Amino acid sequence: MKESDEIPTANFNSKSSSFYAGSKILVTGGSGFIGSAIVTELVKQGVQVRALLEPGGDFANLDGVDVERVECDIRDLEGVTRAVKGAEYVFHTAALYRFWAKDKKAFEEVNVGGTKNVIQAFEKEGCGRLVYTSTVGTLGLSGRREVPSNEESHVDIDHLFGNYKKTKYVA
Template sequence: MTTLVTGGTGFVGSAVVRALIARGERPRCLVRPGSDRRNLEGLGIELAEGDLTHGESLAEALKGCTALFHVAADYRIWVRDPESMHRANVEGTRQLMQQALKEGVARIVYTSSVAVLGKAPGGAPAHEETPVTLEDMIGVYKRSKFLAEREVQRLEREEGLPVVTVNPSTPIGPRDVKPTPTGRMVVEAAAGRMPAFVDTGLNVVHVDDVAQGHMQAYDRGAVGQRYVLGGENLDLAEILAVVAARRGRKAPKIRLPRRPLMPLAHVAETWARLTKGPEPLLTVDGLKMAARPMYFSHDKAAKALDYRPRPAAEAIHDAVDWFESEGYLR
C-alpha cells in the first residue's frame, strides 16, 4: 500500500509518519520546497515536493496512492495575511481531496481540529455533535478549519469521498520544532519567562496518542464520521504547574484579567505587522479564545476506535524534556 502524508514535516504530521512506519509502512510525504525537514531525518521515506495550493504537484504526489492522511495546515493564532491561511487550509484541502478522488484513493483520514466544534452549555465538555456555526469561530484559523471541514463533508456527501475525519484537541509532546502556539507557551513557562498568565482551559493530549488515533480512525472509523482525539481537560494553572514541577521551578500564580490586556494585544499585533516580526505572544484572538475553556470529550473515539490516550502529565513531561534537550529553554 502506498500512503501519502501531508504535513509530515510538522508536529502532528511527523508523529503520524512514525506511527505508519511502526506498522511496517514507508509513507510518501508531501513537502514544500525549502521546508524544515528535521522531523523526517533518518526515516528513509519518499519525499514528494509540492504545495497544497499547486494542483499539479498534488497530482504527482498522489500517483499510485491507495491511502491519504491529510494532516497539513497553517496553524497560527495570528497571521499577517489571513488570505494565505484561507488558501492553504480551505482551498488547498479542496484541491487535495478532489485530486484524491481523481486518483482513486481508497481511504482518507482528514485531520481537522476541535477548534471547529461548538461550545457545550454549562461548561460541559463539547463533542462531535455539539451545535456550532461559522459565526461561533473566533479568528482566521478557526474559520479556515471550519470551512475546510465543511468542504470535506460536502465532497463526501456529493461525490463519495472515502474520508474519515479526526479532530485532535491540544497536542503536546516531542518534535514541536516550530513550535506551535501551545508549544511556545510550554517553552516560555519551562524557561521561567511566564510570571503571570490569563487563565483558560485546554484538553491536553500526547501527540503520539493523536497519531495512534489516526491509525485507529483509518482501521475502524466510519466514512463520513468524525472523532475527537483528546486527552484530559485541565485549566491552564494546572498545566503550568506540571511544566514548572518538571523543571523544578515554582509555578506562576498571578492570573491576569483579559480585558485590560486587549489594548496591549492590539499594540503587539500592530508592532509585529509593521516590523514583519514573528507572531506575538499576546493576540486579540488569543485573549478572546481564553474566555472559553476548550474542554472536550473523546468518548465516541474510545467506543468506536478503542482510542485510549495516556495521562496529560506524560505529554507535558515529554514536551518539556524534548524542548530542553533541543536547546529551546536556554
C-alpha cells in the first residue's frame, strides 16, 4: 500500500487534533445510534459535519451538537447528491433496521437503493473516501464457527436472518 493509499482513522480516544480536523464530512443517518456518535466525536475534533437526517425523524441524539442538519430521504438521489456536495468524506450509516418488519421492499429501497444513491452521489461529487457501515451479522457465519467471518468469507444469503442483514449484505 502506498502512503497516499493509507486509510485515515479518527482517534476517538484522543483530545488532540484528528486527521479530519478542518475537513467537511457528511454522515448519513446522522441522528441514529452509530451516526450520532460519529457526528458528536467529529464535531469535538473540530470537523465541519453535515448530518443527513430522515425527514420528521427523532433528532434528540444531536441535541446540543453544532452540526449542519439536512433532512432528506435517502431514497431521493437528487437530495442525497445535494447533501454530499462539498463533502470530502462520507460516513454512510443510514439504514432501515428492524428485526421483525416483514416489508422486504422498504428494506431494499432504503438499505440497497439508499446505498446506491450515496455511492452515485459520492462518485458524481468526487469525494475523497466513503465509509460504509453495517453489522457483523451481515457477514454471516464462517464454515467453522470458531473462525470469525470477514469481508472475504463466503456468505450464504439464505442463512442470514431478517431483511436487514440480507439487504445490508446485498448493498
